[in-house]
Amino acid sequence: MKFDRYLSFGSTLLALALSMPTAAGASEFLLVDVNGSAQIRRSGQSQYQPARGGMRLNTGDLVQTAGGAQVRIRCSDLTTTWTMNSNLERGVVWGCPPDGGFSLRVGRQSDNTLGGIDPSIPYVTTPRRTFISNSQPIIRWNPVAGASRYTVQVLGDDVNWETEVSGTQVQYPGTPALTPGVEYRVIVEADNGASSQLDVGAETATFERLYPEDLEIVETDIAQIREQEFPEETEALSIADIYIREDLLAAAIDTLEPFVASGTETLEVYQVLGDIYRYVGLNLLAEERYERSIEIATAIEDIQGLADARSGLAEVKAMLDQPEAAIKLLTQAQSGYETLNDTERIEELQKRIDDLT
Template identity: 35%
Template sequence: PDGCVPLDATRGINKVEITDKIPYIISPRHTLLLTDKPLFLRWNPVTDATRYTVIIKSPSEYIWETEVSENQVIYSGKFPLKTGVRYKVIVHTDTEVSSFDEKSPFSKQDYLGMGFALISQDEQQEILAKTQELTQKLDGEARVLSIAEFYQQNRLNVEAIAILESFIDQGYKTPTIYRILGEIYQQIQLPGLAKNYYLQSAKLTGVDDVVGTAKIEATLGEVYATLGSNEEAIRWLKLASNKYEKLGEFQLGDEVKLSLEKLQQELGEE
C-alpha cells in the first residue's frame, strides 16, 4: 500500500510504518497552485469507508466542507482562495479515521508541509508566459517534460503531475515520463505511488540503456526500503550494483553497495 516517509528518505534507508487505513491526502499535497479553478481533491480510499467528510481550511478558519462517497471531489470554488495563504485538505471517514492520523513527513521549517497555496497573479502571469514560450519552441514529449520540469522548479507539483498524467492518458507512455512522475511522488512523500511509476519506467526502459536501467533499479531499491520491503529492496539494489560494476561506474556502484550492505546486515545476510 501507499504511504508516507521522512523527508530525507530519498537519500537513505529509513523504515516507516505504512498504512492504507487512513485517507492520507494525495492531491493537492505539498504544492503551489497556478489556479484554484478547478481544484481536484484526491485522497487514499479507505477499506470499509462509505462516506468522506472533506474540509479545506486555512490557519485561521474553515473555508469549505462537503460529504462524498468517492475518494475525490472538485472544490466548488464558492469561496475563492487567497494568494499567500497556506491551506490544508482534511478528510474524515465514517470509519472514524482521518487524514489527521498521518504525521507530517515534512520539516517544520517547510512552509507548504502537506498543504498548498495559491501563487499571486503576477507570478501566475510569469509562469503562463514561460509555459507559452516552451509550448511554441518545443513539441511532443520534449515540450511536456520541459514544462513539467519548469513547474517542479517553481514548486507547482500538482501542475507537473497533471501535465505528465494527461500525456500518458493521450497514449504517450515513455520511461522518462513515468520516471519523472515517480520522482515527484517521491518528493511529495508518497513512495507507494512513486514505486508504481518507477516500476512502469523500469518495464519500458530498453535493454540497451544499461545506465538508465541501473539508475531506475537503484531508485526502486531505495523506495522499497522506505516502504519496509527489505527483500525486494535488496533484489533491486543487487541488479543495479551488478550493472554499475560492469559499466565501471564505481562511485555510483559504491553508493548502491552501502545501501545494500545496510539492508543485508538488518536481514542477517552475508
C-alpha cells in the same frame, strides 16, 4: 515574493529536479528529439549509449551524431533549445547560455517522504506537498474499501471550509479565497471512521498558493516551450520541469499522468512521476511508476534508465520497511553502473547498501 514563500514553506521545497543520479549542483538538460543516429556518453562514464528523445542529460555529458543525424537539446534554463547537426561531438552545454540554468532536485535519498502506504486510509493524493496555481484546486484522495461518503476539510489561518461528498474528489469553491504565503491542510474522513490524519505522511501533506508574479513567469516559459514544437511527450516533460522549478508538483503530475493512462512507453514519464510521488509521500504510487520504469528500461535495454529506476524503487522499498528488497535492487543498480563505468554512482549506492545492512 518567491523568497518569502520559500520561508513560509519551511524550506522543505527547494529548487527541484527530476533525476535520481543527478549530482548535487548539477543542471538539467533534455534531449528533445533525435533524427538519425546519435549516442550519448554521460559524465564519469566511459561507455556510449544510444540517444533517444526524452533522455535527461547533465553538465559534462557528451552527445555524438553521425550519418546526417540531428538532435535538439533543451538547456538547463528550461526554455532555450539548440540544434546539433551530424558528425559532431559536443557537450550538452555547448549551445546553451553561459548562465541562467537551474540546479534542480527531487528523487534523492534525502528527499524520501514516508506516506501514502496504507490503502485503508483516505490519504490525500492532491494537493500534497505542493504549490498550486489557483484558488479552486481539485482535491483527491485514496478510495477506501467499504466507505460511501467522505467529509472533506480545507484548513488554514484564513480558511475553515468543509463539505461532504460520495466520490473521491471535490473542487474547492474558491471562497474563502486561498491566500499566497499561507499554508493549508486538507483533512478527509471516511464514513467508516478512517481519516487522512492517520497517514504517516499527514504532517507534510500541505499546500500553498503560488504568488501571481511567479505564475506569470511560469506561463511565459510554458508558452515559449509550446512555440518550439517539441514532440508531444517531450513537450510535456519540458513543461513538467517548469512546474517543478516553481514547486507546482500537482500540476506536474497532472501534466504527465494522462500519458500513463494512455499507455505511454516513454521511460522518463514513469521515472519522473516515481520521483515526484516519492518526494511528496505517495509511496505506493511511486512503487507502481518505478516498476513500470524497470519494465520499459529492460525491454529497450536502457542500462542507465534501468539502474536509475531500480535506485528509485529501492528507496521506496526501504521506506516500506523492506530492506532486503531494497538491497537487492541497489545491488542490481550497481551492476548497471559498473557496466557504464560510473564509479561515483557505484560508491554512492554502496554507502546506501551499508546503511541498510
